Amino acid sequence: MTSISPELHLVDFANTAPNTLQQQVISAIDAANAFLDELAIMVDNKESANALDTKQALTDIKNFDHINLALDRSWGILSHLNSVMSNDEIRHVHHELLPKLSAYGTRVGQHQPLFSRYQTVVNDKAFFAALEPARARAIELALRSFELSGVALPKAEQDKFAEIQSKLSTLSATFSDHVLDATQAYALPLKAEQLAGLTESGLALVADAGEQFKARELAIGALTQAEIDTLPTPYYVASLNIPVYLAIMTHADDRNLRETLYRAYVTRASEFDEHANAKGESLNNADIMRQILQLREQKAKLLGFDNYAEVSLSTKMADNVAEVETFLGDLAAQATPTAEQDLAQLQKYAQNYGITDLQPWDSAYIAEKVKQSEFSLSQEEIRPYFPLPKVISGLFAIVERLYGIKVQEQSESVSRWHDDVGFYQLFDADDHLIGGFYFDLFARSGKRGGAWMSGFQSRYTYAEQDHQQLPVCFMVGNFTPALDGKPSLLTHDEVVTLFHEFGHGLHHLLTQVTVGDVAGVNGVEWDAVELPSQFMENWAWDAEGIALISSHVKTGAPLPKEKLDALLAVKNFQSGVQTLRQIEFALFDLLIHAQTPALDYDGILTTLNSVRQDIAIVQTPDYNRFANGFSHIFAGGYAAGYYSYKWAELLSADAFSKFEEDGIFNPMTGKAFRETILSVGGSFPAKVNFENFRGRSASIDALLRHSGFADTKNQTKNSAAANASTTSKVI
Numbered sequence: 001m002t003s004i005s006p007e008l009h010l011v012d013f014a015n016t017a018p019n020t021l022q023q024q025v026i027s028a029i030d031a032a033n034a035f036l037d038e039l040a041i042m043v044d045n046k047e048s049a050n051a052l053d054t055k056q057a058l059t060d061i062k063n064f065d066h067i068n069l070a071l072d073r074s075w076g077i078l079s080h081l082n083s084v085m086s087n088d089e090i091r092h093v094h095h096e097l098l099p100k101l102s103a104y105g106t107r108v109g110q111h112q113p114l115f116s117r118y119q120t121v122v123n124d125k126a127f128f129a130a131l132e133p134a135r136a137r138a139i140e141l142a143l144r145s146f147e148l149s150g151v152a153l154p155k156a157e158q159d160k161f162a163e164i165q166s167k168l169s170t171l172s173a174t175f176s177d178h179v180l181d182a183t184q185a186y187a188l189p190l191k192a193e194q195l196a197g198l199t200e201s202g203l204a205l206v207a208d209a210g211e212q213f214k215a216r217e218l219a220i221g222a223l224t225q226a227e228i229d230t231l232p233t234p235y236y237v238a239s240l241n242i243p244v245y246l247a248i249m250t251h252a253d254d255r256n257l258r259e260t261l262y263r264a265y266v267t268r269a270s271e272f273d274e275h276a277n278a279k280g281e282s283l284n285n286a287d288i289m290r291q292i293l294q295l296r297e298q299k300a301k302l303l304g305f306d307n308y309a310e311v312s313l314s315t316k317m318a319d320n321v322a323e324v325e326t327f328l329g330d331l332a333a334q335a336t337p338t339a340e341q342d343l344a345q346l347q348k349y350a351q352n353y354g355i356t357d358l359q360p361w362d363s364a365y366i367a368e369k370v371k372q373s374e375f376s377l378s379q380e381e382i383r384p385y386f387p388l389p390k391v392i393s394g395l396f397a398i399v400e401r402l403y404g405i406k407v408q409e410q411s412e413s414v415s416r417w418h419d420d421v422g423f424y425q426l427f428d429a430d431d432h433l434i435g436g437f438y439f440d441l442f443a444r445s446g447k448r449g450g451a452w453m454s455g456f457q458s459r460y461t462y463a464e465q466d467h468q469q470l471p472v473c474f475m476v477g478n479f480t481p482a483l484d485g486k487p488s489l490l491t492h493d494e495v496v497t498l499f500h501e502f503g504h505g506l507h508h509l510l511t512q513v514t515v516g517d518v519a520g521v522n523g524v525e526w527d528a529v530e531l532p533s534q535f536m537e538n539w540a541w542d543a544e545g546i547a548l549i550s551s552h553v554k555t556g557a558p559l560p561k562e563k564l565d566a567l568l569a570v571k572n573f574q575s576g577v578q579t580l581r582q583i584e585f586a587l588f589d590l591l592i593h594a595q596t597p598a599l600d601y602d603g604i605l606t607t608l609n610s611v612r613q614d615i616a617i618v619q620t621p622d623y624n625r626f627a628n629g630f631s632h633i634f635a636g637g638y639a640a641g642y643y644s645y646k647w648a649e650l651l652s653a654d655a656f657s658k659f660e661e662d663g664i665f666n667p668m669t670g671k672a673f674r675e676t677i678l679s680v681g682g683s684f685p686a687k688v689n690f691e692n693f694r695g696r697s698a699s700i701d702a703l704l705r706h707s708g709f710a711d712t713k714n715q716t717k718n719s720a721a722a723n724a725s726t727t728s729k730v731i
C-alpha cells in the first residue's frame with residue numbers, strides 16, 4: 001500500500017467534532033485580527049503609506065495569506081461537513097460562526113493598512129515587474145477587489161458606500177424572501193379529474209404537497225385539526241414548488257389547470273400576487289427591484305463606473321457590454337431558425353391534442369409527447385449500462401489517455417466522514433504525486449442536494465516558513481446508492497454530471513501555481529470558470545468515451561450505438577427555443593444594469609418587453625412578471641452576469657473543437673490543454689489562457705454546431721425573421 005504524503009495534510013474526518021472546529025475557526029479569526037492590528041500600528045508609525053518598504057510590504061502580504069490558512073482550513077472543513085453530513089449540532093455551530101466570518105471579511109475588505117501594502121507593491125514598478133506572474137496576478141486581483149469594496153474612497157464616500165452595501169444586502173434578502181413566501185403561499189387543491197396524465201412520481205409529489213398544505217394550515221391556524229380530519233388522504237394539492245410545478249406542466253392533461261398554475265407561477269411577487277407574508281405585508285417586489293437598480297447605479301458611480309454592468313464586467317473575461325450584447329445577438333440570430341422549427345414541431349403535435357393555439361403552458365406538455373413518440377428513450381432504460389464503478393474506472397482511463405495522469409484509490413488508508421466516501425491520489429506520468437480527492441457520490445439524509453466540486457485545499461508553497469501543500473478537493477453528488485448488492489446504476493444525466501464535476505476537480509488539482517489565491521479554480525473569472533467542467537462533459541457524449549465507461553450490469557455489453565444516437569438526438573431536442581429563452585434572460589439582465597439613470601419598475605417591464613419582442617418567437621402573456629422572481633440577478637451574484645452560462649459554453653465548445661480536429665484522445669492536444677488552461681488556473685487572464693490554447697480568440701462556430709444550429713444555417717436566408725433580427729437584436 002502506498003503511503004499517504006504529508007504534503008496532502010489530510011484531515012482526520014472520523015474524529016472531527018463540531019465544537020473543536022468552532023474553537024479553531026474562532027482562534028484563526030483572532031490570530032488574523034491580531035495580525036491586522038499589528039499592521040495598523042506599523043502604518044501609524046510611518047509618515048505615509050508611501051514610506052513603506054516594498055519588500056516588507058510583500059512580506060506582510062505573504063504572511064497575511066499564510067495566517068489565513070488556518071481559517072480556510074477550519075472553516076472549509078466545517079462548511080463541508082455542514083453540506084454533506086448536516087445535523088443540528090453542525091448547523092448550529094455553522095450559523096453561529098457566520099456573522100463572525102462576515103464581520104472579519106468586511107474588516108479585511110476595508111483595511112487601509114493592508115490595502116496600502118498592495119498599493120506599495122504595485123506602485124514600485126520595477127519590483128512589481130520582476131515578480132513571478134502568479135504573484136503579480138494575485139496582487140492585482142486583490143487590489144481590484146479592495147477597490148470594488150470601496151476602500152480607496154474618501155471617508156464621506158466610504159460611509160455612503162457602506163450604507164449602499166448594507167441596504168442592498170437587506171433588499172436582496174427581502175426580494176428572495178418574497179419569492180419564497182409567494183411560492184409557498186400558493187396551494188390549489190385538485191379534483192380527481194385534474195390528476196389525469198400525471199405520472200406515478202407526479203402523483204406522489206402532489207400527495208406530498210397535500211400533506212404539507214395540511215400541516216401549514218394547521219400551524220398558521222387557518223384550519224383546525226377537526227377541519228383537517230375531514231380532508232381525504234391522500235389529499236392532492238398543486239403547488240409552485242418546482243418539482244410539483246414541473247410535474248404538472250409536463251404531464252397534466254387538463255389544459256385549464258396548466259394555465260392556472262402557469263399564471264400563478266409567472267406572477268409571483270408581482271402586483272398581481274395577492275398573497276402576504278406572516279406580518280401581513282405585500283410580497284410585491286416591484287419597488288424593491290427599482291431600489292436595487294438605483295443603489296447599484298449609485299455604487300457604480302462612486303467607484304468611477306458609468307453603470308453597474310461595467311462594475312460586473314470589470315471582473316469578468318468579457319471586455320464590455322457591447323461585446324456581450326454582440327455575442328448574445330449573434331447567438332440569437334443563429335438559434336432562431338432552429339427555434340422556429342422547434343416551435344413548428346410542437347404546434348404540429350399540439351393539433352393531435354386539440355390545441356390549435358400553442359401557449360406557454362402547453363410547451364412542456366407537448367414537448368414531452370413529442371419526446372415519447374419520437375425518441376422512445378427513457379433514462380431508466382439507460383441505467384443498466386452505467387454501473388458507477390465502471391463509469392469511474394472509465395473516467396480515470398479517459399483522463400489517463402488525455403493527460404498521462406494516473407489515479408489510485410486509497411479509501412481504506414484514510415480517515416473519512418462516511419463509509420460511502422472514496423479517497424484517491426492522483427499521480428503524474430512520472431509517478432509524482434499531484435494531489436488527492438474525495439468522491440462522496442451518494443444521496444443520503446443530511447446532505448445538500450445537487451452536485452459540486454469544492455476546492456478544499458489549494459496548491460500552495462511558502463518557502464520562507466518551509467510550508468508545502470498539494471491540492472485536495474471534494475467532489476460531491478447525489479446519485480442513487482448501491483442497493484441489494486447491486487452497484488449504483490447511473491442515468492446518462494448523472495454520468496454527465498460526474499464528468500462535469502471531475503472537470504472542475506482537474507482544474508483544481510492539475511494546477512502548477514503555488515500562490516493559493518490564483519491556484520486551480522481560484523481567481524478564475526466567473527464567465528470562464530465553467531470551461532474545464534463543461535469541456536469534460538464531451539467525453540460522456542462521444543462513442544469512444546462511452547465504450548470506456550459503459551458495461552451492462554448483466555451482460556457486460558457497452559451502450560449500443562442506437563441508444564447513444566437516441567441520447568444525442570434528445571440532447572438537442574428543442575435547443576433552439578431553450579437557447580432563445582436563456583438569451584432573453586441574459587440580455588434583459590445586461591440591459592437593465594447598463595441603463596442610466598437607473599430604471600423604475602415601468603422601465604424594467606418596458607425593457608423586458610422590448611427584449612422579448614426582439615428575441616422570443618413564442619408570445620408571452622401580458623401578465624407575465626418573470627422579472628419579479630428572477631433571484632439570480634436581484635438576490636444572487638449574477639447581476640449583469642447571467643450571460644456567463646452561455647459564454648462559458650462557447651469557450652468549452654470551442655476548446656473541445658480542437659480535440660475534434662486533432663482526435664479526441666490526441667495526447668499532444670491533451671498536453672496543450674493541460675498546460676495552457678488547467679495548469680495555469682487564475683494566474684493569467686482567462687482570455688490569455690484560451691488564446692494560448694486555441695491559437696486565436698474564441699469563436700462561436702463550435703457552440704452553434706454542438707447546439708445543432710449549424711445544420712439549419714443554410715436555411716437562414718429563407719427566414720425573413722432571422723435575417724431582420726441579425727442587426728436589430730444587437731440592441
Ligand code: ZN
Pocket residue numbers: 500504530533
Ligand atoms: Zn460547474
